[in-house]
Amino acid sequence: MALGKNYDGQDCALASALEVIGERWTLLVIRDAMYGVRRFGDFQAHLDIPRAVLSQRLAALVEAGLLERRRYQDAPPRDEYLLTPVGRELWQPVLALGQWSDRHLAANGPRRVFHHVPCGTRLDPLSVCCTCGRSVPIEEVEVRPGPGLGTDTRQDQVSLALRTPHRMLAPIPDKIG
Amino acid sequence: MALGKNYDGQDCALASALEVIGERWTLLVIRDAMYGVRRFGDFQAHLDIPRAVLSQRLAALVEAGLLERRRYQDAPPRDEYLLTPVGRELWQPVLALGQWSDRHLAANGPRRVFHHVPCGTRLDPLSVCCTCGRSVPIEEVEVRPGPGLGTDTRQDQVSLALRTPHRMLAPIPDKIG
DNA sequence: CTAGCACGGTTCGGTGAATGAACTAACATG
């Protein structure tokens, strides 16, 4: 495997985690799910991932219990993929990694900033709301575009939807306009 | 690449981060460096990683500015790899991911627990010290074995050293006994 | 002086995963 399963016998929490979310694309699928992406086609359009790989990753994440596959219409049969509570708790490491990246790899400042909806405060790098002092679950967070976000790169529906403030986990709208 | 470079044009902080630390083994190398592992042979012994891959990963991490290669003796010439400040700041996401793993993937409880050295308190999942309320830099942290840590798996020097409390970033002792 | 050894690599052939393009299948729309 590319990045993959069996880091055998590492006896290390990080290695176990990487067996689940360490393969190429997997963490980006999870992040998209956090943004509210739910349908196969939306993942595919947003990530430019080969369909075979996406199919395999979604199946693996369902198998691992991070995503739940749910039928949302019967004719034609269509399923959506939703984060389970276990998957949602990846919010903390995902945010921490994204903020590390924005601090050290982004030339033009952060591409997205996260706000704590109940109090409106922007999250600091630890995802502790500095106003109310509590740890912030993903359900209470809103993403907004940051100064480093380009508008000329991706033009797919999901990218477009994320250029406007968006509540985390809320579904991406079907069509804009 | 297995898990790799170019997630082109993702315009996403997480994707940029994964271009640097998303390849197979890379994050485990960083975690080992956080534990105080510094020498090629120690990484190799602890991770059971092919030498060619380790060599390439270390070079890439030096290139990316997360590790610094430093000559520590001249005869014979020997270099060690040290985390730069940028690399050290991966502490937050690495800890968050490890704690997610210990919460959801570990059958016997956490394999390692982390304590804030100045006040002795165990770190909660956000790496905010609940006693003093501050964010905790890696320099102030000590690892101790947790209830889920097996003693029968790895027998290399690094694993042995980590079965006893150990200050993060402090070098692994040359030999034990 | 020479033989062996430790360390830190590089080289190489085989394997398996990722990739992009083409194909399938179910159903809706006009």
Add this chain to the structure above:
DNA sequence: CATGTTAGTTCATTCACCGAACCGTGCTAG
């Protein structure tokens, strides 16, 4: 009936990982 949408699977090619063997430097034992 022809076309389009969605969610896949299949297939050939490419590329990264893997383990084993090899290389070069300098130390050490005899």
